[in-house]
Amino acid sequence: xxxxxxxxxxxxxxxxxxxxxxxxxxxxxxxxxxxxxxxxxxxxxxxxxxxxxxxxxxxxxxxxxxxxxxxxxxxxxxxxxxxxxxxxxxxxxxxxxxxxxxxxxxxxxxxxxxxxxxxxxxxxxxxxxxxxxxxxxxxxxxxxxxxxxxxxxxxxxxxxxxxxxxxxxxxxxxxxxxxxxxxxxxxxxxxxxxxxxxxxxxxxxxxxxxxxxxxxxxxxxxxxxxxxxxxxxxxxxxxxxxxxxxxxxxxxxxxxxxxxxxxxxxxxxxxxxxxxxxxxxxxxxxxxxxxxxxxxxxxxxxxxxxxxxxxxxxxxxxxxxxxxxxxxxxxxxxxxxxxxxxxxxxxxxxxxxxxxxxxxxx
Amino acid sequence: xxxxxxxxxxxxxxxxxxxxxxxxxxxxxxxxxxxxxxxxxxxxxxxxxxxxxxxxxxxxxxxxxxxxxxxxxxxxxxxxxxxxxxxxxxxxxxxxxxxxxxxxxxxxxxxxxxxxxxxxxxxxxxxxxxxxxxxxxxxxxxxxxxxxxxxxxxxxxxxxxxxxxxxxxxxxxxxxxxxxxxxxxxxxxxxxxxxxxxxxxxxxxxxxxxxxxxxxxxxxxxxxxxxxxxxxxxxxxxxxxxxxxxxxxxxxxxxxxxxxxxxxxxxxxxxxxxxxxxxxxxxxxxxxxxxxxxxxxxxxxxxxxxxxxxx
Amino acid sequence: xxxxxxxxxxxxxxxxxxxxxxxxxxxxxxxxxxxxxxxxxxxxxxxxxxxxxxxxxxxxxxxxxxxxxxxxxxxxxxxxxxxxxxxxxxxxxxxxxxxxxxxxxxxxxxxxxxxxxxxxxxxxxxxxxxxxxxxxxxxxxxxxxxxxxxxxxxxxxxxxxxxxxxxxxxxxxxxxxxxxxxxxxxxxxxxxxxxxxxxxxxxxxxxxxxxxxxxxxxxxxxxxxxxxxxxxxxxxxxxxxxxxxxxxxxxxxxxxxxxxxxxxxxxxxxxxxxxxxxxxxxxxxxxxxxxxxxxxxxxxxxxxxxxxxxxxxxxxxx
Numbered sequence: 001x002x003x004x005x006x007x008x009x010x011x012x013x014x015x016x017x018x019x020x021x022x023x024x025x026x027x028x029x030x031x032x033x034x035x036x037x038x039x040x041x042x043x044x045x046x047x048x049x050x051x052x053x054x055x056x057x058x059x060x061x062x063x064x065x066x067x068x069x070x071x072x073x074x075x076x077x078x079x080x081x082x083x084x085x086x087x088x089x090x091x092x093x094x095x096x097x098x099x100x101x102x103x104x105x106x107x108x109x110x111x112x113x114x115x116x117x118x119x120x121x122x123x124x125x126x127x128x129x130x131x132x133x134x135x136x137x138x139x140x141x142x143x144x145x146x147x148x149x150x151x152x153x154x155x156x157x158x159x160x161x162x163x164x165x166x167x168x169x170x171x172x173x174x175x176x177x178x179x180x181x182x183x184x185x186x187x188x189x190x191x192x193x194x195x196x197x198x199x200x201x202x203x204x205x206x207x208x209x210x211x212x213x214x215x216x217x218x219x220x221x222x223x224x225x226x227x228x229x230x231x232x233x234x235x236x237x238x239x240x241x242x243x244x245x246x247x248x249x250x251x252x253x254x255x256x257x258x259x260x261x262x263x264x265x266x267x268x269x270x271x272x273x274x275x276x277x278x279x280x281x282x283x284x285x286x287x288x289x290x291x292x293x294x295x296x297x298x299x300x301x302x303x304x305x306x307x308x309x310x311x312x313x314x315x316x317x318x319x320x321x322x323x324x325x326x327x328x329x330x331x332x333x334x335x336x337x338x339x340x341x342x343x344x345x346x347x348x349x350x351x352x353x354x355x356x357x358x359x360x361x362x
Numbered sequence: 363x364x365x366x367x368x369x370x371x372x373x374x375x376x377x378x379x380x381x382x383x384x385x386x387x388x389x390x391x392x393x394x395x396x397x398x399x400x401x402x403x404x405x406x407x408x409x410x411x412x413x414x415x416x417x418x419x420x421x422x423x424x425x426x427x428x429x430x431x432x433x434x435x436x437x438x439x440x441x442x443x444x445x446x447x448x449x450x451x452x453x454x455x456x457x458x459x460x461x462x463x464x465x466x467x468x469x470x471x472x473x474x475x476x477x478x479x480x481x482x483x484x485x486x487x488x489x490x491x492x493x494x495x496x497x498x499x500x501x502x503x504x505x506x507x508x509x510x511x512x513x514x515x516x517x518x519x520x521x522x523x524x525x526x527x528x529x530x531x532x533x534x535x536x537x538x539x540x541x542x543x544x545x546x547x548x549x550x551x552x553x554x555x556x557x558x559x560x561x562x563x564x565x566x567x568x569x570x571x572x573x574x575x576x577x578x579x580x581x582x583x584x585x586x587x588x589x590x591x592x593x594x595x596x597x598x599x600x601x602x603x604x605x606x607x608x609x610x611x612x613x614x615x616x617x618x619x620x621x622x623x624x625x626x627x628x629x630x631x632x633x634x635x636x637x638x639x640x641x642x643x644x645x646x647x648x649x650x651x652x653x654x655x656x657x658x659x660x661x662x663x664x665x666x667x668x669x670x671x672x673x
Numbered sequence: 674x675x676x677x678x679x680x681x682x683x684x685x686x687x688x689x690x691x692x693x694x695x696x697x698x699x700x701x702x703x704x705x706x707x708x709x710x711x712x713x714x715x716x717x718x719x720x721x722x723x724x725x726x727x728x729x730x731x732x733x734x735x736x737x738x739x740x741x742x743x744x745x746x747x748x749x750x751x752x753x754x755x756x757x758x759x760x761x762x763x764x765x766x767x768x769x770x771x772x773x774x775x776x777x778x779x780x781x782x783x784x785x786x787x788x789x790x791x792x793x794x795x796x797x798x799x800x801x802x803x804x805x806x807x808x809x810x811x812x813x814x815x816x817x818x819x820x821x822x823x824x825x826x827x828x829x830x831x832x833x834x835x836x837x838x839x840x841x842x843x844x845x846x847x848x849x850x851x852x853x854x855x856x857x858x859x860x861x862x863x864x865x866x867x868x869x870x871x872x873x874x875x876x877x878x879x880x881x882x883x884x885x886x887x888x889x890x891x892x893x894x895x896x897x898x899x900x901x902x903x904x905x906x907x908x909x910x911x912x913x914x915x916x917x918x919x920x921x922x923x924x925x926x927x928x929x930x931x932x933x934x935x936x937x938x939x940x941x942x943x944x945x946x947x948x949x950x951x952x953x954x955x956x957x958x959x960x961x962x963x964x965x966x967x968x969x970x971x972x973x974x975x976x977x978x979x980x981x982x983x984x985x986x987x988x989x990x991x
Contacts, residue, residue: 150889
């Protein structure tokens with residue numbers, strides 16, 4: 001028997017409702033102790049996948065393994081998972097203590113053991129003073145902490161988070177995000193985390209799985225996802241403000257577009273030989289050099305400022321390149337107004353190039 | 363990499379439960395708990411209805427028996443004058459009570475929706491008859507419409523000697539006497555439903571109409587009423603399905619009189635089955651009632667559910 | 674909007690204001706617009722509503738007044754007038770002495786029959802409907818929606834269509850004519866509306882709560898009893914109101930499925946009032962009518978807005 005070094009494995013998972021396919025032949029391996037984020041826009045199937053792992057939805061086909069055990073037909077409570085929901089889903093008529101111990105009581109655990117576990121979880125999450133309150137008397141952050149505690153007391157290997165921070169305001173969200181990260185570092189459990197917020201994904205994840213219409217588009221570390229997106233969809237989805245795309249042709253080491261051309265010498269191609277073809281060049285607004293940095297950039301050009309959006313820390317400048325809007329992210333202290341001529345520099349090694357037809361990375 | 367995947371997948375699948383739990387026994391508690399509902403749906407609503415329809419083609423009299431008799435019960439039914447009186451009454455009563463209940467219900471709801479003082483009190487007053495049974499309703503209106511001691515005699519005592527209003531003793535207008543009582547009992551419900559519908563209208567619609575300078579009545583006729591179509595449809599279905607069942611009210615208020623002039627189909631069915639010991643007639647007449655409900659329901663179901671699927 | 678007249682005056686006065694140093698065009702309409710308490714629209718609105726209220730209250734008034742009068746006064750006077758001499762004799766007679774045919778025990782027996790029918794019917798029908806609604810909302814199985822659709826359509830089938838086959842079924846079960854047979858019938862015909870109510874209520878409860886309970890290892894009954902029930906008091910009250918008034922007011926099933934000694938109050942009331950024997954005692958009849966209407970009226974006035982919510986919930990379904 002093989003020693004499983006995978007915590008959760010998903011094999012050929014398919015889920016269909018009549019004619020609608022929500023998940024199709026999905027395969028995913030999640031390492032022991034890994035923090036995996038399922039990221040995608042709404043309707044991409046990320047929550048459905050999580051619910052399948054939890055056993056709350058029954059797949060049409062495929063298998064799910066947790067800790068080497070085939071759990072495909074097991075009840076949620078038999079799978080060794082804990083789950084935290086977006087709406088907290090605390091039982092309103094029970095106290096915090098009751099919420100934490102409900103699952104343990106259902107498993108007919110000894111009273112002393114229940115108390116010990118509740119006490120431990122309450123200590124870790126610093127909710128000891130709240131144990132005898134009802135959920136209605138808690139703030140949003142406290143409620144979410146109790147919800148995490150409910151997963152914690154189960155002492156399981158895999159934690160599932162279904163958009164746990166979406167109902168909180170921005171400041172609290174940032175605080176709890178740090179806490180979840182700390183919790184993961186302390187506990188070393190496997191965590192699967194669903195979100196549509198790319199900041200949460202980038203900050204929390206060991207690896208991110210970007211999903212679209214029931215499929216994993218790219219699975220990789222935040223760094224890979226950000227710097228080497230494997231498709232135009234991923235490149236467009238990650239990054240805010242989003243990437244600029246220029247239509248043109250790739251011809252023998254050069255990207256040609258209407259009115260300009262860029263020597264792609266510094267760009268690392270995915271394959272040793274790339275034939276000439278229509279292509280899309282993607283450049284992140286923050287990778288466009290301005291001011292003194294322009295001199296260091298291999299490619300230079302000049303644009304006219306159309307619109308300025310000051311955002312405090314930095315300023316987003318809109319211009320036109322090859323007849324299409326082009327975003328440039330500048331320092332917040334930069335003073336630009338509409339109509340200014342701006343010299344910009346581009347570094348092909350930081351750009352991404354995609355096949356115009358398949359939209360896959362070249 | 364692919365080979366290790368497969369190898370470990372095989373190893374893992376060995377640890378899987380040997381057999382998938384049988385379909386029938388999954389969620390067994392839920393299925394047991396739903397058993398009463400399933401039985402009611404299948405045995406009562408489908409089974410009993412089919413039974414009655416089938417037996418309407420037999421010559422059952424005192425006891426039901428499956429002796430095929432073709433359409434003769436229906437031929438007999440449609441040659442009985444009392445049946446004609448019944449359906450004529452039902453048609454008059456039905457059409458008028460639909461019109462009046464909808465109109466009065468909507469107008470009252472619109473008046474109550476004008477942010478008036480004492481809304482709760484007035485709504486309570488208009489709705490309380492709905493809590494009373496048709497028997498109570500019928501009896502109290504029988505008393506008020508009593509020509510010797512009721513409304514008519516009071517008006518005459520005020521000096522209008524020729525005043526005549528005795529619907530319960532006049533075969534030509536007796537159905538209107540029943541209508542008055544039915545409206546008194548039922549409009550409150552429709553008003554409440556309409557009021558709920560009006561409250562469901564987005565407040566901003568009113569603001570927009572006010573800024574556009576549209577008069578209130580025009581806002582109602584051109585904006586609000588079209589928006590409330592589903593509420594009207596629901597009300598109409600409720601009224602219609604209640605009308606077909608009208609029985610208690612007639613029994614209590616007139617007993618079908620005077621001279622059988624206020625007969626209704628439901629009473630015809632009851633009398634055939636339990637008094638005249640002519641079950642076949644009762645089954646045939648009740649099948650006709652079912653048919654009329656189906657004729658009302660199909661367009662509604664089409665509007666309500668057919669439209670949704672396409673949209 | 675400022676009205677033109679005041680704008681004109683402002684313009685004329687402006688130089689003066691300039692000189693006196695007051696703030697130019699800030700003297701126009703200010704604050705609350707004066708409003709007449711009795712505008713024509715208001716008089717029409719409230720007038721209509723008061724007239725309507727009188728119409729709806731009149732029968733209740735007539736019932737109460739008539740029931741408090743003696744027969745001689747009724748024969749003389751006007752049904753709307755209050756009694757000159759208040760007597761409670763009609764109430765006593767209606768309750769204890771009024772006759773149906775040869776039996777002269779008054780309405781009291783019908784009242785107690787109705788109570789004995791009402792209590793088990795309400796409990797059984799709500800228990801069954803709530804569990805079915807819960808199963809439909811959260812534990813769908815193959816065909817469950819079809820059965821539910823049949824149930825809803827069944828609500829529109831005229832009762833007369835199903836009356837006789839149910840007589841046969843009850844006879845087979847040995848329940849025909851007994852109180853328990855009627856309890857069963859009320860449970861059956863209360864199902865469509867109540868299952869719908871409970872299903873919609875449970876379906877509107879957050880789904881994640883249900884999921885959390887399943888992750889916590891709770892099954893069908895435990896989730897129902899420990900999670901759902903404590904949160905659903907309002908819908909139980911609504912359903913109870915519907916059932917209490919509906920069952921108390923029933924006439925048809927009482928006539929068809931019970932023997933005369935088990936007749937509910939409505940049936941007995943009809944038999945007393947519409948009996949052809951003897952002299953009509955209108956005061957006793959009205960007292961009997963009021964007595965019969967009392968239970969649903971008390972439920973109605975005590976439950977206030979919940980009653981409205983209940984019937985609206987039943988009608989404007991989600």
